Amino acid sequence: FDLETSNMATIIHVPSEDQFLCSICLDVFTDPVTTSCGHNFCKKCITAHWDNSDQYLCPMCKMVFNPRPELHVNTFISEMVEQFRQNSRQEVNSSSSELRAAKAGEVPCDVCTASKLKALKSCLVCLTSYCDAHLQPHLTVSGLSRHQLIDPVENLEDRMCREHNKALELLYKSDRTCVCMICTVLDHKNHNIVPLKEEYERVRAELRRTGIQEIQRSVELSVEVYTALMESVQRSLNQFKEKIQEKQRTTEKQAEDVIKELEQEICELEKRSTEFGLENGMESSVTLLERIFDVVFYYLIGFQTFQENAFSSALFRQWEELVQLQTVRQFMTNFCIFENC
Structure with missing residues (x-):
């Protein structure tokens, strides 16, 4: 019993509109009745249907x-329909208030007393702004339908001619003055x-073009x-490249x-070694070897000092390796001569 009651409560609290539609008028039930086959209809709808038919059959299953x-109102369904209608009205009212309530910067309705709804139109005759509901008389009543309606604006009094109590609709371009139709007839005709x-x-449009x-x-x-x-960047880059190239040329020349x-120094040593001859044997070879190493060391030290002032350390390393290879090659040649290789 508790489970059935719980399920029934769930059905009542979460109704669907399709559950309460009459299949004859396609509207929510009014005085719902239930036939013996289990289908529900409005009492007036099913009664009129049977009055115009030769047979009393169900419009749904044709039973x-x-x-x-004899038809009687189903009180249970009737109560559910009434609850559904109340919930629907509350949802509509709540939704309308949320969607149409005037926000900051919007013109509110001057007639609304509780929650000020957003105005749809302003009347230049009534000097009042109206929401959708309060605007209806101006759309349906013949006397009010002749009133001039404009998009909602605030301070309607400032848009009316204080002298003739008419809408300011015209502009004198010479003195940039807003006037009404009567002003143009009585005052500034030229x-x-x-x-x-x-x-x-x-x-x-002019401001838009200017912008x-x-x-x-x-x-x-x-x-x-x-x-x-x-x-400017390209000029600086070109100048920098020129400086690099000039420095490179200077460095190459010095190297x-x-x-x-x-x-020249190695050649001079070779010349001296040739003149000196082989009579001094191994001692002369050692002496020449020491002399060659002294020369190479001297120039390498000098070249290292030069490299510290040069622009490219990579270029120095290449030249240093070249000098070392040439020196060693020459030394080995001379050494072989002295040793009769």
């Missing part, structure tokens, strides 16, 4: 009843007159600044001079 059934709305659209032009000019200036910056001096 025939004979004699004509002024250049334009509709206020037309002038508003013209000024707005676009300012944006375009800003983009052009940005491009000019960027171009000038890139040119070549060092190599030439080293080669």
Whole structure:
């Protein structure tokens, strides 16, 4: 019993609209009745259906009843339908208040007393702004339908001519004064007159064009600044490349001079060793070897000092290896001569 009661409560609290629709009028049940076959209808709908039929049958399953059934309102379904209607009204009211309530910056309805709804129109005759519900008389009543309605605005009094109590709809372009139709007839007849709305659209379009032009000019200036910056960077880069190339040429020239001096010194040693002869034997070989090492060491130390002042350490390493290879090769040649290799 408890389980059935719980299930029944769930059905009651979560109703679906399809459960309460009459299959004849397709609307929510009114005085619902239940036939013996288990289908539900509005009492008026099923009664009218049987009154216009030769047979008393169910519109849903076509079950025939004979004699004509006596119908009674199903109180249980009737209570459920009433609860459904109340819930639906509460949801609609809550949804309407949430969706249409005037927000900050929006014009509220002047007639609403509790929650101020968003105004849809403002009346220049009544000087009042109306929401959808309160606007209906202006749409249906003949006397009010002649009132001039505009998009909702605040401070309607400021849009009315204080002298003639008419809407300010025109503009004198010469002195930029807003006037009503009566003002144009009685007062400034020689002024250049334009509709206020037309002038508003013209000024707005002009401001839009001006804004676009300012944006375009800003983009052009940005491009000019960027171009000038890139040119400056390119000039600096070219100058830097020239300095690097000049430094490299100077370094190469200095390295070549060092190599030439080293080669000349080695040649001089070779010449001396040839003149000296082989009579001193191994002692002469050792002496010559020491002399060659002294020369190589001297130039390597000098070349290292040169490298510290040079621009490229990698270039120094290449030249250093070249000098060492040439020196060792020459030394081995001389050594073989002295040793009769």
